[in-house]
Amino acid sequence: MKRIKKLAAAMLTAIMMMTMTVTAYAAGNCTLTVNVKSGEGVPTQTLKDQTINLYKLFDVTTSTSGETTNYAYTVNDTYKDTLAEALGIANTSTNDQFVKAVSGLKTETKDEVQKFANDFTAEALKKSLTATTNSGKLGNVNSYEFTGLDAGYYLVYVTGGKEIQSSLVTVDGTTNTVNLKTEAPSIEKKADKDTVEIGQVVKYTVTGSIPDTTGYDSYVYKIHDTLSNGLDFVNGEQGTIVTGNAVNVKVAFTETGITDGGTAPTEATLDTANKRIMNLDLSEWVRANQENNKGKAFTVTYYAKVNKDAEVTNNNKASLEYGNNPSDTTTTTPSEAKTNTYPLDILKKNAKNKRHHQQVWVDINQIV
Template sequence: MKRMKRIMALMLAAIMMMAMSVTAFAAEGAGTHTLTVNAKGGQDLKGQTINLYKLFDVTESGTTESKNYAYTVNTATGYKDAIKSALGTSFTGTTDEEYAAAVFAIGSNDSTEVQKFANDFTTYALKNSLAATATSSKITESQTSYDFTGLDAGYYLVYVTGGKEIQSSLVTVDATTNTVNLKTEAPSIEKIADKTTVNIGDVVTYNVKGVIPDTTGYDQYQYIIHDELSTGLDFVNDTTGTALGAGATTVNVTVAFTDNSVTAAGTTPTVATLDTANNRKMSLDLSAWVRDNQANKGKEFTVTYYAKVNKDAVVTEKNNAKLEYGNNPSDTTTTTPSEAKTPTYPLDIKKINKKTSELLAGAKFSLYRIETDAKNGENAITVTGSNGNYVVDSASTTTEFESVGAIKGKGYNLHVNGLAAGDYWLVETQAPEGFNKLTDPIKVTITKTGDEEWTVKKNDVSEGDKIIDVENSTGSLLPSTGGRGAIAFAVIAAILVFGVAVSFIRDKRKEA
């Protein structure tokens, strides 16, 4: 019997130790949890600030198979009022249990009602400067997730500042839950050109698309579009290429909602500001316009402006627009630039002797966009340049370009830059001295195959090196009259005729 009592006492002690270990586990959970916050769809968190608001403290009990949770409202200043505001005027509870029960009763996970509660809490928190439980500060590196460490167990709201809209996330952080996926997106823009390839002299229309962000709760909100053209482009004021005036400080823009049925509020900007040190840089401050159009938040708008391709354009021609945004003017976020690429291509010609492959100088050519024009010698592409290097120039009257003996470091001896992808017809207008001129146009096809890749064909046959070989022939003199050979034959013929005549006279005398 004593032995049985001793065994029972040991079992009871063991059970008590296990119970204490469960309690101890719950206590040890305080300040030891990690929450991983994942950006929506793998977006970059660089430049973002993530705030955590702990609505409730959580106490866990029970085993892994059967856990119990007790919730108490965060006692930090303003939290009880924020939860009550988000629950709405119908909520009249006062105890922690009533607050927790009301939140529990809102709806199922990811329901519209739960999302509204989260967003309403965030709006109240922003308007009333509710102190966050934890904050990431501004994230300075490119990353798709962020870890909060040393957290107490609790029911948290996760909010990314300056988002396109308020879409906060709710999560219970405990020993088993440590990940949350953001629902909000950072503001972004997209720059699009109306042309995929260009000729020098073309006017490109650029459209930058954005969305009115939700600025609820912010006293200030910056929303500025910055654009920088490459050296091969110049800002102009319209589709016809009207140049900016001397010393211009602005360039024309058009701002409008994509949906024509949306009515814009406030004053819509009509010009962007040029950088005083570089007139290929401009900025368009839409901060006031965005705030004025909060009734249209979430609506897409488009900013339109124009640039003309100049003689410095190259195949790798690209330019970008980026967005600067945030609710703190002294600590804004700048998005990754959105690029619009408008490449222009060269026509490289290797003019050679067909027999020796020697490079030939002095061959002249004209280039046409239409085959019938090439055959008729009409509407040739105009160029400027010299010494084997030319660029397309719509303001020029010159339609011929001439090969040279060699261009240092190049495998060709004639270069024409500034052509869009497409079909062209190359006509030799003058052959090098002593060579025969080509009689038929050469079809040249330039095809864009990537942002910085292209192919070239000559008469529908690929030129792997992107160089058009143009061969000229020379040879023996063609038949002619009036040379020394003809005189010699005439003299010989005269001698023969004279001999025949003498023989005829002799024969006549003998007969007499």
């Protein structure tokens, strides 16, 4: 039977179970399946390049008496000091005091239990505590199964989320499952027009949100955009030609009344060898907005002009590069701006110099 229990509820049960007859589970014989966040309104998620960390907060020991097995719950010494900080008790507290502190959390509201879990995770990250076990860097999957776990009470944390959002789960002899509550950083790119023609300027908007970088000494957050040969970056809606290796951008929070914790960049860098590749480094700006703006949505706007070389291709996409290790970052699946086709009247001359119009269809899905 699948069971997911919040740690606080589990501790209440634990106190009672110390004197109850239960079924024993073999040590190192438990499994836990971790699934990505999913559901209506949630972008397609995977665990690509992510690492799942498990912290066993409480050990479980058993003793038998005849046909009965009794369970006892003991705080894991590895995390005792950090647990004490998260619970607001002395690190010299007894095991019973730790159990009481957790069981005393208000389970009728999610906030206090979630705050405890997130506070522990933040401290664990700051102190670079080693997880009990981890998945290693994952491939393009949407779930991962841990096997060979000892029975216990675990905190589940996945690196690099939009915000710290740890899950608490009971792991025993049954098959256990936990569904992640947070999403990985992502961006979405959109064009301001459904149809375009050669010579027209398109405004692009990339939407992202400030990720939680708690516990990281450094954090990379870069947006990369590559245009097709049929588009050129320009400055502003008037289509001013770009000179040099920089293009104007505007970075702003989507909500009104938000105070920017830093100074947002006003220019993105163009690749010296290919002026259709744009790179915008928001790493410092993201870190500057950690105190009050974690999770807040923001937009990056910039412009491109459809040129006479518009061709059938499909590579106008923006991707996000992020991670706490500059030499080992994650790059998201590119977000593509979608638009429709449009009939253009292009003036041509025939062999006898007679002028006529030819209607040409340009598929902006493919040139942008």
